[in-house]
Amino acid sequence: MNISPPIALIAELTHRCPLQCPYCSNPLDLLGLARERDTAFWINVIDEAAELGVLQLHLTGGEPCLRADLAVLVAHAAARGIYVNLITSAVVLDEAKLRALAEAGLGHVQISIQGAQADAADRIGHYRGGHEKKLGLARLVPGLGMSLTINAVVHRQNLDELPAIIALAASMGADRLEVAHVQYHGWALRNRDALMPDRAAFEAADRVVAEQRTALRGQMVIDYVVPDYYAQKPKTCMGGWGQRVMTMAPDGSVLPCHAAQSIPGLVFERAGERPLRAIWEEGAAFTAFRGTGWMREPCASCPAREQDWGGCRCQAMALTGDAANTDPVCHLSPLHERVTETAMVAAQSGVTDFIYRRL
Amino acid sequence: MSAMAAISAASSPALRRGVRQHFDTVRGAPILQAPERVVVLDDIALAIIELCDGRTSIAAMSEILAARFAGEAAEVEADVLAFIGELADKGLVSA
Numbered sequence: 001m002n003i004s005p006p007i008a009l010i011a012e013l014t015h016r017c018p019l020q021c022p023y024c025s026n027p028l029d030l031l032g033l034a035r036e037r038d039t040a041f042w043i044n045v046i047d048e049a050a051e052l053g054v055l056q057l058h059l060t061g062g063e064p065c066l067r068a069d070l071a072v073l074v075a076h077a078a079a080r081g082i083y084v085n086l087i088t089s090a091v092v093l094d095e096a097k098l099r100a101l102a103e104a105g106l107g108h109v110q111i112s113i114q115g116a117q118a119d120a121a122d123r124i125g126h127y128r129g130g131h132e133k134k135l136g137l138a139r140l141v142p143g144l145g146m147s148l149t150i151n152a153v154v155h156r157q158n159l160d161e162l163p164a165i166i167a168l169a170a171s172m173g174a175d176r177l178e179v180a181h182v183q184y185h186g187w188a189l190r191n192r193d194a195l196m197p198d199r200a201a202f203e204a205a206d207r208v209v210a211e212q213r214t215a216l217r218g219q220m221v222i223d224y225v226v227p228d229y230y231a232q233k234p235k236t237c238m239g240g241w242g243q244r245v246m247t248m249a250p251d252g253s254v255l256p257c258h259a260a261q262s263i264p265g266l267v268f269e270r271a272g273e274r275p276l277r278a279i280w281e282e283g284a285a286f287t288a289f290r291g292t293g294w295m296r297e298p299c300a301s302c303p304a305r306e307q308d309w310g311g312c313r314c315q316a317m318a319l320t321g322d323a324a325n326t327d328p329v330c331h332l333s334p335l336h337e338r339v340t341e342t343a344m345v346a347a348q349s350g351v352t353d354f355i356y357r358r359l
Numbered sequence: 360m361s362a363m364a365a366i367s368a369a370s371s372p373a374l375r376r377g378v379r380q381h382f383d384t385v386r387g388a389p390i391l392q393a394p395e396r397v398v399v400l401d402d403i404a405l406a407i408i409e410l411c412d413g414r415t416s417i418a419a420m421s422e423i424l425a426a427r428f429a430g431e432a433a434e435v436e437a438d439v440l441a442f443i444g445e446l447a448d449k450g451l452v453s454a
């Protein structure tokens with residue numbers, strides 16, 4: 001099999017974060033400051049990634065702006081011709097830091113919001129005053145020549161605010177709004193009962209997005225991540241396992257996706273201990289589910305096997321107990337009914353309290 | 360009232376902020392770099408992008424391209440309009 005180089009490197013520089021969102025995509029077992037890697041490590045990773053063919057770097061966390069060397073890393077990647085995206089909560093940023101990042105060559109800033117109303121949003125992020133800070137910082141981004149994306153994770157406790165969230169993003173001059181239904185891995189899986197919308201709410205959200213896409217055409221793009229549990233077809237997770245994206249944890253572990261550590265038995269190598277190219281092309285974690293050779297039925301003979309690549313391995317693990325099963329979101333999975341049922345039970349649970357993400 | 364800017368032959372498209380043209384030495388291809396998006400460009404697409412300076416109209420772009428690629432002016436203009444429309448929908452150019 002001919003292995004294409006990765007398009008993107010998602011670098012989780014730290015797991016530290018001032019926010020405690022209950023759907024955080026970080027693993028439950030968070031790494032502390034002592035496990036983080038130094039500037040020289042990340043500079044070396046960027047060099048190896050550029051040589052391998054990485055075109056996009058996503059600096060994320062945790063909160064990447066807690067790293068004092070952020071602008072140094074941005075400048076180094078930009079000088080190597082890599083496009084740099086910053087994924088941030090923005091609460092520890094200020095105008096001077098933002099300006100320094102723009103001057104270092106940052107192309108795109110993605111700022112998360114937890115809702116449209118300060119009180120409700122701050123409750124979800126568990127950080128008082130966060131919402132107002134975010135809005136203040138977001139408004140500065142376009143003027144500094146960088147593209148602005150607002151990211152809003154939506155769920156049962158904020159989905160009714162969706163029209164207001166869209167209007168808010170447009171009013172801030174965002175070039176793009178990402179409306180993402182919660183993906184149930186890690187902390188989100190733990191909080192599933194408090195987050196899962198019912199089918200009616202999800203269908204209403206679909207209609208709002210479709211209408212607003214038309215209304216805002218040419219001004220703001222809306223990207224929409226659908227809720228898996230109510231889908232009939234699985235998502236093409238990560239563009240195919242080990243095909244487009246490489247993720248790196250704060251300790252330098254190289255992962256095929258940010259949730260891959262939820263799959264028992266996979267061994268993750270660390271950058272610096274073996275060339276990144278070898279980890280990507282031959283590493284056991286990357287070859288485990290690359291391509292179609294690992295597939296069972298109904299995937300193995302499915303005409304869509306090279307479009308969806310069997311869906312999400314971590315979801316197959318979480319919902320069926322075996323990562324090599326067909327993603328049960330797929331209507332062809334023998335376990336599909338169980339997913340729909342799980343969603344309906346969670347949506348009716350009445351749970352409103354969150355288990356907040358903590359290091 | 361839709362916010363959609365009607366794109367016509369009189370529009371002068373420009374790359375939106377944060378969108379950059381770049382040559383990928385690993386794949387040996389010109390590309391457009393944008394937020395969480397990479398577009399690989401062929402020769403004609405690259406020529407169009409290089410004319411997206413916010414001053415050159417699509418009509419003028421089409422004349423230049425028709426001469427350069429020995430094409431029919433009206434046909435080239437239709438192609439350029441379609442391509443710019445596609446890029447605008449993806450948020451890569453403003454027109």
